[in-house]
Amino acid sequence: MSHRTRQLRVSSLARVEGEGALRIVVADGHVEDAQLEIYEPPRFFEAFLRGRAFREAVDITSRICGICPVAYQTSAWNAIEDAWQVPVDDRISALRRLLYCGEWISSHALHIYLLHAPDFLGYPDAVALARDQRPTVERGLALKKAGNAILELVGGRAIHPVNPRVGGFHRAPTAAELAPLAERLRHALDDALTTVRWVAGFDFPELQLDCELAAVHHPGHYAIEQGDLVTTTRSSFPRRDFLEHVTERQVPHSTALYAELDGRRYLTGPLARYSLNFAQLSPLARDAAAAAGLEATCGNPFRSIVVRAVETVYAVEEALRIIGSYDRPDPPAADPTPGAGIGHGVSEAPRGLLYHRYELDAEGVIRDATIIPPTSQNQAAIENDLRRIVSANLGLEDAALTSLCERTIRNYDPCISCSAHFLDLTVEHR
Amino acid sequence: MPSLAVWKFASCDGCQLTLLDCEDELLTLAGQVTIAHFLEASSQVLPGPYDVSLVEGSITTPADAERIRQVREQSRVLVTIGACATAGGIQALRNFADVEQFRSVVYARPEYIETLATSTPIAAHVPVDFELRGCPIDKRQLLEVISAFLAGRKPDIPDTSVCTECKRRGLTCVMVADGTPCLGPVTHAGCGALCPAVARGCYGCFGPMTGANLPALTGQLRRLGMDDTAVGRVFATFNVTAFREADNEPPH
Numbered sequence: 001m002s003h004r005t006r007q008l009r010v011s012s013l014a015r016v017e018g019e020g021a022l023r024i025v026v027a028d029g030h031v032e033d034a035q036l037e038i039y040e041p042p043r044f045f046e047a048f049l050r051g052r053a054f055r056e057a058v059d060i061t062s063r064i065c066g067i068c069p070v071a072y073q074t075s076a077w078n079a080i081e082d083a084w085q086v087p088v089d090d091r092i093s094a095l096r097r098l099l100y101c102g103e104w105i106s107s108h109a110l111h112i113y114l115l116h117a118p119d120f121l122g123y124p125d126a127v128a129l130a131r132d133q134r135p136t137v138e139r140g141l142a143l144k145k146a147g148n149a150i151l152e153l154v155g156g157r158a159i160h161p162v163n164p165r166v167g168g169f170h171r172a173p174t175a176a177e178l179a180p181l182a183e184r185l186r187h188a189l190d191d192a193l194t195t196v197r198w199v200a201g202f203d204f205p206e207l208q209l210d211c212e213l214a215a216v217h218h219p220g221h222y223a224i225e226q227g228d229l230v231t232t233t234r235s236s237f238p239r240r241d242f243l244e245h246v247t248e249r250q251v252p253h254s255t256a257l258y259a260e261l262d263g264r265r266y267l268t269g270p271l272a273r274y275s276l277n278f279a280q281l282s283p284l285a286r287d288a289a290a291a292a293g294l295e296a297t298c299g300n301p302f303r304s305i306v307v308r309a310v311e312t313v314y315a316v317e318e319a320l321r322i323i324g325s326y327d328r329p330d331p332p333a334a335d336p337t338p339g340a341g342i343g344h345g346v347s348e349a350p351r352g353l354l355y356h357r358y359e360l361d362a363e364g365v366i367r368d369a370t371i372i373p374p375t376s377q378n379q380a381a382i383e384n385d386l387r388r389i390v391s392a393n394l395g396l397e398d399a400a401l402t403s404l405c406e407r408t409i410r411n412y413d414p415c416i417s418c419s420a421h422f423l424d425l426t427v428e429h430r
Numbered sequence: 431m432p433s434l435a436v437w438k439f440a441s442c443d444g445c446q447l448t449l450l451d452c453e454d455e456l457l458t459l460a461g462q463v464t465i466a467h468f469l470e471a472s473s474q475v476l477p478g479p480y481d482v483s484l485v486e487g488s489i490t491t492p493a494d495a496e497r498i499r500q501v502r503e504q505s506r507v508l509v510t511i512g513a514c515a516t517a518g519g520i521q522a523l524r525n526f527a528d529v530e531q532f533r534s535v536v537y538a539r540p541e542y543i544e545t546l547a548t549s550t551p552i553a554a555h556v557p558v559d560f561e562l563r564g565c566p567i568d569k570r571q572l573l574e575v576i577s578a579f580l581a582g583r584k585p586d587i588p589d590t591s592v593c594t595e596c597k598r599r600g601l602t603c604v605m606v607a608d609g610t611p612c613l614g615p616v617t618h619a620g621c622g623a624l625c626p627a628v629a630r631g632c633y634g635c636f637g638p639m640t641g642a643n644l645p646a647l648t649g650q651l652r653r654l655g656m657d658d659t660a661v662g663r664v665f666a667t668f669n670v671t672a673f674r675e676a677d678n679e680p681p682h
Contacts, residue, residue: 014473017443041440041490042545043521053663059633063520063668066444066566114450114471125472127460134457141453148451156628157621158451159444159566160635163628170630406473415443 013406015115015125017067018416022405024390034386036379036409038416049369054080054338054360055166061356061371062160067110067415069160070103070151071349074225075356075371077166082239083343083360086336091329092168093226095154098322099164100225100347102150104315105188106158107350108308109147111413112195113140116305119407120202136198139191143312146188150319153181168333175326182323189316193288196309200292204302205404207389211265211381213272216348222280222314223273225347230276231261239344242355246372257376265380268352269412270307271298285314301385301411308350308413338364349374351413375414382412432580435467435480437501439487439494440521440549444566445512446470446486452569459573463580478504482579488514488549490521495546495555502556507579510552511572513565517637517672520565522549525671551671560585563618565635565668571620588619591639592632596623604631611651613664616642616676637669638676 013020021037045064049057057076062069074096081088114126117140123129130137148158153173155161163169217236218227229245230236237245248257260266275297278286289310298307338360345356352374359368389408393401436446450456450471466476483505489495502508510516518525525548552558562575562585571587578585588594592614596603604610604626612631614623618639625632638644644665651661665673 014469014475015471017470019438041494043440043490043519043549044524045520048520048523048527053660056663056667060520060667063442063444063565066442066447069442069444110447110450118473124474125465125468127457127465127472128474130457130460137457141456144451145453148453156624157566159447162625162630162633165630169628170625171628 013409015118015410016414016416017065018414020414020416022386022409024386024405026390026394029394031387031390034383034390036383036386038379046369046371049358049366052366054336054358054364054366057358057366057369058164058166059160064371064373065349065415066159067107068103068349068351068354070100070155070164071347071354072356073161073164074100074347075345075354076358077164078226078345078347079343079356079358080166080345080360081334081336081343082345083341083358084336084339086167086334088168088334089329091327092172092333094322094326095169095172095329096164097225098150098319099154099161101315101319101322102147102154104147104224104350105192105312105319106144106147106151107413108312108315109140109144109195111350112199112305112308112312113137113144115413116308116410117199117202119410120199120305139194143188143191143195146184146191146316149181149184153177165333167336168329168331170332172329172332174328178323178326182320185316185320185323189313189320192309192313192316193284196288196292196306196313199305199309202305204300205389205407207300207302207385207392207408209267209271209299209301209381209385210388211267211384212261213275214261214266214268214353214377215272215276216346216353217277221318222277223348224315224318227346229346229353231266232276234262239346239355242344242346242372243357243370246355246377248372248376257372258379259372259377260380261377265384266377267381268374268377270304270311270350271301272352273348274298274307274310281310281314282317284317285310288313301408304411304413336364338362349415351375351415352378373415375412375416378412378414382409382414385411431462431464432481433466433476433479434463434576435478435483435501435505436465436470437467437483437485437487438469439485439498439515439552440490441487441512441514441519443470443486445515445564446484448511448567448569448572449484452573455573459576463576480505482507482509482576484576485510485515485552486512488518488521488551489555490546490549492546498552498555507559508552508556509560509562509575509579510558511562511567513563513635513637513668514549515552516561516563517669518549518551520668520670522671523666524549526666562587563636564620568620568622589640590619591615591642592617592619592621592623592626592636595619595621596626599623599627601626604629605650605654609654611654611656611664613647616644616647633664633667634673635668637672642676644673644677
C-alpha cells in the first residue's frame with residue numbers, strides 16, 4: 001500500500017492579533033491531528049494581579065489586549081462591583097455601553113476591512129486592496145475612526161482608555177461634548193449598512209459549526225457589556241456559576257489554556273451572540289441581516305464577516321440612541337465600599353466572551369484572579385473546523401489548502417495576544 | 431521606496447495597532463513606503479534588509495532573544511515602540527518576583543512553558559536607534575518618528591514632563607487643586623496630558639522623563655496620604671524597570 005507523505009509549513013500566520021502556529025498531520029488521506037499552536041510568550045497577568053489594589057485591575061487588565069481593552073476593563077469592573085454589590089446608576093451603565101459600542105465598531109471595522117475581507121477578494125492586505133478599490137478601504141477606515149472617536153471622547157484614549165474606573169468614570173462628558181459624535185455616527189450608520197451589503201456579496205466556502213454556542217445574555221438588550229450566560233443546549237446560567245460549567249486545561253502545544261463547557265468544546269463570539277440573541281437586535285439590524293441572506297441563526301464560520309457587519313450596524317445605532325437620550329451622570333462614579341468577597345464579571349469582547357473572577361480582601365486588595373479570554377474558549381472549536389476543512393479539501397494543492405486553513409482561523413478573529421499566546425502553520429502529510 | 435517592517439515580541443499588540451489607527455494617514459503612508467513585513471496587517475512578507483523596523487514588545491523567551499538579533503541584522507534603523515519594548519512592560523513585574531511561582535499560578539503544567547525569569551527591553555539585547563515611549567504610544571508621535579527616519583532627520587519628541595503638556599492645554603492641576611496624586615511631574619511627555627483632562631492623576635504610561643525628581647514627588651504623594659505600599663504600586667506598572675532605574679539615579 002502506498003504511504004503518502006506531504007508537508008506544508010507557513011512560518012507565521014498573518015492578519016491575526018498575536019503569535020501562533022498550526023500543525024496538521026494527514027496520514028494516508030486521514031486528518032490525524034490539527035493543532036493550533038499558540039506560542040505567544042506568557043505574561044502572567046493573573047499572578048501579578050495578586051496583591052494589587054482593586055482600582056488597579058481596570059488599568060492593568062486593559063494591557064492584556066490592545067485590540068479589546070474595553071472588554072478587559074469592563075469584565076474587571078463588573079467582577080469587582082459584583083463582589084461588593086456596588087449600586088451603579090443607569091446613566092453610568094448607559095455611558096459604559098456607549099464606550100463598549102465604540103470598541104465593537106472599531107474592532108469589527110478593523111477585522112472586516114483590514115484583516116478578513118482581503119481573504120475573500122484575493123489580496124494580501126487592505127493596502128493592496130486600496131490600490132484597486134480605494135473608496136471601499138476608505139469607508140472601512142472611516143467606520144473604524146468613528147468607533148475610535150467614541151473611545152477617545154468617552155474613554156479618553158482609543159487604546160487603553162484612561163477615563164473608566166471601578167464604579168463609573170473619572171469624568172463624564174457633557175451632552176455638548178457628545179453632540180458632534182452623533183453627527184459622525186449618522187455617517188457611520190450609512191457606512192455600516194453599505195458594509196453589510198458589500199460583504200454579503202462575497203463567496204463563502206461551505207462549513208457548518210457542530211459545537212455548542214455560548215454568549216452573554218441580558219433581558220433588556222442585545223448583550224454587550226453585562227449579563228448572564230446562555231447556551232444552545234442548557235437554557236441559561238448565572239455568571240457566578242461560570243467556573244462550574246467552564247473548565248480550563250493545559251495542553252503541551254499552547255501557552256493558552258483550553259476551555260471546555262460541561263466537558264465539551266464550544267464557541268463564543270459573533271456567531272454565538274447572533275444565533276442566541278437575534279431577537280434582541282434592532283429592526284434595522286435584523287432587516288440588514290435578512291437582506292444579506294442571513295436567517296435568525298448563522299452556523300457558517302465564513303459568514304461571520306456578515307454577522308460582524310450586522311453587529312456593527314447595531315452598535316452604531318445603539319451609540320446614537322445612547323447619545324440621543326444622554327443624561328450626564330453626576331457624580332460620574334459610584335463609590336465602592338471594599339469588603340472581603342468574590343466577584344464574577346462577564347462581557348462580550350468583539351471576538352467573544354470574556355470572564356473575570358476576583359477574590360478580594362477587606363481592604364480591597366486582590367488575593368486571587370482568574371481570567372478566561374475568548375480565544376482560549378474558542379480554540380477547540382477552531383481546531384475542529386480545521387480538521388473538517390482539511391478533510392473536505394484534501395484534493396487541493398498545498399498552497400490552496402494552507403490558505404484555506406489560514407482563512408478558517410481568521411473567521412474567528414482570534415486574539416492570540418489575549419489568550420497569552422501566534423501562528424506558524426505546519427501541515428504534515430504522511 | 432524605503433521599506434518599513436513591524437515586529438512583535440511579548441506585548442498586547444496595542445502599539446502596532448496604533449499604526450492601523452492612523453486612519454487618515456495609513457493609505458498615504460503606504461504610498462510612500464513599502465510595508466515589507468507587518469504580520470498583523472498583511473500576509474505578504476518581503477525579504478530584508480529593511481530601512482526602518484518598528485519593534486513592539488519585550489524579550490521574555492530564549493527564542494525571542496535570538497529573534498531580535500536577527501531583526502537587528504536586517505534593519506538599517508531600529509525603533510522600539512511602547513513600554514514593553516522600551517522598558518520591559520508590565521510583564522517585567524516578574525523581574526522582582528519568583529517567576530516559578532508566577533508560572534505555577536497561571537499554568538497547571540508549568541513544565542510546558544518556556545520562559546525567561548526576566549522581561550527585558552529591546553535595548554538590553556541589541557543597539558536601538560530610537561525609543562518611542564508610551565503604553566500605548568501616541569499616534570502623532572509615531573507618525574513623527576516614521577517621517578523623521580524616512581527623511582533622515584532626528585525625531586522631534588520632547589523629553590519633558592506631562593506637566594508641560596498639561597499647562598499648555600490650560601488644564602487645572604489635579605494635584606494642587608484637588609489633592610489627587612499625579613505622576614505628571616516625573617512622567618515623560620507624549621500623551622498630551624490625557625488623565626488630568628479627565629480629572630484623574632497621571633499614572634505613568636510613558637515612564638520617567640530624563641532627570642525625574644522621584645524623591646520630591648514621593649514626598650508629595652506621602653503628604654497626600656499615600657502609604658509606602660500605595661507609593662510602591664503606582665511606580666510598579668507598565669514602566670516598572672524604568673522607574674526603578676530612575677529612582678537609583680540622582681535627580682538632575
